[in-house]
Amino acid sequence: MSTTDFSKQLNNLQLFLFNFAMRLTNNHEKAKDLVQDTSLRAFRYREKFQMGTNFKGWIATIMRNTFINNYRKEKRQRTVSEPVEELAYSLESTTIPSYAAEINLRMQEIHHKIDQIGELYSVPFLMHYRGYEYQEIANYLSLPMGTVKSRIFTARKKLKDAIERVTS
Template identity: 45%
Template sequence: MTALEFSYQVGNFSKFLKPFALRLTRDGDDANDLVQDTLVKAYTNREKYMDGTNLKAWLFTIMKNTFITQYQRMVRRNTFIDTTENLHFINSSESVQINAAESTFMREDINLALSHTEEMYRVPFLLYFEGFKYHEIADELGLPIGTVKNRIHIARKSLKQHLQMYA
């Protein structure tokens, strides 16, 4: 296969690389970088491609291996090794456990703070928090828009006071 034919074929298959890169990286900029790295490696290693084999699969393999190599480098860079006798891995992502305990405590504290807020302030605040606009809340509650804004402001101040531990 000539260099021109190879370039043409790679150009045809390059449109399939971006969705695969997005699935691997889950980030648009990183996906673009991965596609670019893949194409650079494909062009620089053109002589390693054997005619008659699946070029699309070859490109996908280059992309997958490039992603794995970059990921391993990132993990190694973010892991600190303790050089004492025990050789503990510090900040290793393998030992991190994520749970919802902290967010559960925060949610409970927020609900408790809301229960201590007077209803006339709590209702407009909750409607605003749910995404309603000021004028929609005013129409729903039959209040002037200035009153709605004032009550939401007072509810925020009350919540801020009750939730000082999170400041």
């Protein structure tokens, strides 16, 4: 496809692209930016378009992927712009006990409850709690990932039931 034909087809889809962008962003200005980014990327990679395929679908896929990538980038870039003192003050809570001894007792109770649910459930639960991903836990325990997810879910349920029995 020649550059002029490509440009004509892209121009014919501008209204479609804007409407699609509005559904993704729910913001007029962001939708215009997304259409512009999509058009730029489509034009940059026009050689990758294969004749005989759905041009509208190809453009829509570029827009969707651009939106997702921008969303993820914005999510990573969100930072707190308040001074550290204000942030530290906002993190203080009245629900947290002020005495270290009371905190230690509560943590001991929680660890005791975790020990009571059995090693079968507590090991994957604690690994997940410490930040391991499901696949890492599955590899370490030589289990299918579905089994790991099931055991973590069951551990949460058992812990919730045990804690509710104590508080009620």
